Amino acid sequence: MNEVKAQLPRLDRSEILAKVQNCPRLPSLRSIDTALRDLLNADQRYTLQISEVIRRDPSLTARLLRLVNSVYYSLTTPVNSIEEAVFYLGVRQIRQLAMVTPVIEDFQKLASRTPFPWRSFWQHCIATAILTREITNSVVQVNDDCDYIAGLVHDVGKIVMASAFPEHFREIYSSTPPHQDLLELERTLLGMDHAELGGAYLESHNLPRVMIYSARYHHEPAAATEQSSIVAAVHIADLLARKAKIGNSGNPAEVDEQDWKSSPAWDLIFKNHSEVEMAITRGNFQRTVEMLPSILDGIV
Template sequence: MQEVTTKADVRPLSLSQIQAQVARCPSLPSLGSINKALQELLGAEQRYSAQISEIIRRDPSLTSRLLRLVNSVYYGLAQPVNSIEEAVFYLGIRQIRQLALVTPIIEDFQRLTRQCQFPWREFWQHCIGVAILTREVLSTVQTPMDESDYVAGLVHDVGKIVMAWAFPDHFAEIHRQAVAGTRDLIEIEREVLGMDHANLGGLYLERQRLPDLMIQAARYHHQPEKAERYQALVASVQVADLLLRAEGIGCSGNFVPVTREQCQNSAGWHVLFPNPRESDQAIALASLQRSLERLPHILEGLV
């Protein structure tokens, strides 16, 4: 193993030191209760556009994201949309629900990361891109029943956000080493901090008493075969993460190049396709390629 030189004031920490600092990390209210009024309305049998628009109008940040998204190149509208009612009509219930999820969570995340220099905008694009693509990946093998797959993808890298808040010096040193793209981020994190972002994210979400599905996705998205539960979902998060890195969409903070072959050879791909037929894989890859081509335009509208 190559010798790694770190700054003199940055040393690996013990598990107890890491746990004590994570205990001080603020909770994220958005993860516990996400825009409940809108969620209930969207889940109702009768969805009235005017009612949905009225609830959205109360949240300026959600309104801004909604109008940016609907006017993005992806939708190719001849005239700009300036009214919330029109935006709701064009986007549909699923996109509105996803926007309602992403807006408060990203804003909470941003409050935790202000003191660290990092390509955060590209990082948020990575997180949202993984959320969107996780559903597409999971849909190749089963029908998603709710938005849990989207949330799992969205919070998979929460450990990096916790690291930036709780251990800013370690985070900066890890980023300094990672940008060379010669060593995997997980390896650098373990050497510099003493714990990688996946375990750190799982630890944080556990302390916040959040659903096990989110904990599993954060802790095992690099090793989905080790997930005790929700293995197909966690595998979908890993595949989505790798595909975005392979396409260069957003920035996860891991600068080691990824190929399409590595995506298909990943543990997550084998969990999803344990007895792969070439025809099944070809259909899945063609569907995912179409989603990947649309993603940059969608993300421009969201972040």
């Protein structure tokens, strides 16, 4: 450990938790635009109404048009109208964009003063959200968005660390070698790792338990006493995104094929699947991973 690292003060638990509780709230985690959500829970017949609500949000409008004109959709003629974009993207994709946009903007406000490749980090978070939804939907159809949001906020502890403990964050994330256990380094230098920070932050603001548990246990899903299936899905999604090097989670440790294929988290979700079914399921996930870079370039 170098000299600079040795000089960083390791904080006690009560001091850390006090600072975490003083971190600003992320309003987007409590309230995604109600009018848009109601329309999106209807169907495609409401294209004009959906477009009108989207038009009130310049940031969401920009992301919508950027995504529909991205390489992923390969349209021969650029789409310039919101109505056309809604038609091409469909309700599910717009609902995900509607959730991502305010959350990412809140994240940026919280962490923007601390240097880090945040755009790549947002891409990792969104990739994890998309893959979490894919994993949970392969077992049971999920009607609400709790799985997607759980994947989106799984690394919120890193944002909290960047906001509340910027010096520790800079030291930890500027020079972590690939062989170093990131969580162990965080605990050594700060006194708490990002998973525990994220869980504590979300709990302090009385957010849904699925968010709290996904942030707290996404590195150790077997330890989650609640929400175990979604936590396990987030864990696998995180490994998949890191293995494919989609975005930048800040964790330099390499994830190989065996890490994600042999994770005990699979057993928490796919208890009743045969080996043949599992092979097909993993193949589907890998195809989704291959499409993610072009999707993410249109979102972030």
